[in-house]
Amino acid sequence: MNQYFTNNTSLKSKLKVLNYSYNEYNISLKSDLGVFSKDKIDLGSQTLLESYFINGRKNVKVLDVGCGYGLLGISLAKIMNCDVDMIDVNKRAIHLCKMNIKENKVNAKVWESDVYENIKDKYDVIITNPPIKAGKKIYEKIINESFNYLKENGELWFVMRNNHGVKTIHKNLKKTKNSEIMIKNKGFYVIRAKCA
Numbered sequence: 001m002n003q004y005f006t007n008n009t010s011l012k013s014k015l016k017v018l019n020y021s022y023n024e025y026n027i028s029l030k031s032d033l034g035v036f037s038k039d040k041i042d043l044g045s046q047t048l049l050e051s052y053f054i055n056g057r058k059n060v061k062v063l064d065v066g067c068g069y070g071l072l073g074i075s076l077a078k079i080m081n082c083d084v085d086m087i088d089v090n091k092r093a094i095h096l097c098k099m100n101i102k103e104n105k106v107n108a109k110v111w112e113s114d115v116y117e118n119i120k121d122k123y124d125v126i127i128t129n130p131p132i133k134a135g136k137k138i139y140e141k142i143i144n145e146s147f148n149y150l151k152e153n154g155e156l157w158f159v160m161r162n163n164h165g166v167k168t169i170h171k172n173l174k175k176t177k178n179s180e181i182m183i184k185n186k187g188f189y190v191i192r193a194k195c196a
């Protein structure tokens with residue numbers, strides 16, 4: 001079965017343009033078959049962004065893990081003036097993301113990486129709407145290993161649905177990190193976990 005995180009070279013293309021607006025900003029994003037949330041901006045991702053715009057840091061170095069066509073990273077680059085790196089395993093998503101970076105004229109880069117395998121730097125912020133369908137092993141790795149790629153005072157921001165076990169993940173994070181529920185919206189929880 002084709003999932004949004006698999007690479008299927010025979011998959012047809014049906015490009016579509018989605019628009020994300022926040023205050024005076026408009027971000028135009030090309031989407032296609034075979035990528036996550038191809039027809040509309042995901043409500044979880046939107047909730048995560050809008051919580052970040054209120055409580056997140058501006059002008060910092062950000063890693064967007066599982067970037068898809070680039071909504072999170074491109075928005076933080078454009079609206080919060082962040083310097084953004086983005087990674088995904090889906091080649092089509094990476095291709096779309098490259099086009100979207102260009103189209104929105106933002107300071108961002110995207111490349112292929114299975115979780116953190118091609119990451120060398122450390123970041124102020126890691127942001128993710130983790131790939132639940134890729135399985136627990138992958139999304140827990142994205143969350144738990146993020147702290148190896150964060151600077152001393154770094155922050156992990158993520159969104160997850162109530163029914164995907166976010167309360168347990170938050171409870172476990174709280175044992176060693178300063179983890180907070182930033183907002184709850186229609187079953188989506190936004191979590192910020194600080195290293196220190």
Ligand SMILES: C[S@@+](CC[C@H](N)C(=O)[O-])C[C@H]1O[C@@H](n2cnc3c(N)ncnc32)[C@H](O)[C@@H]1O
Nearest residue numbers: 005036045066067068088089090114115131134
């Ligand atoms: C829920 S989607 C979020 C996409 C995008 N950030 C958004 O908010 O619209 C999760 C993304 O993680 C990617 N992904 C799946 N497994 C991955 C892995 N092992 N390493 C990196 N990215 C992965 C998928 O291809 C997908 O684009």
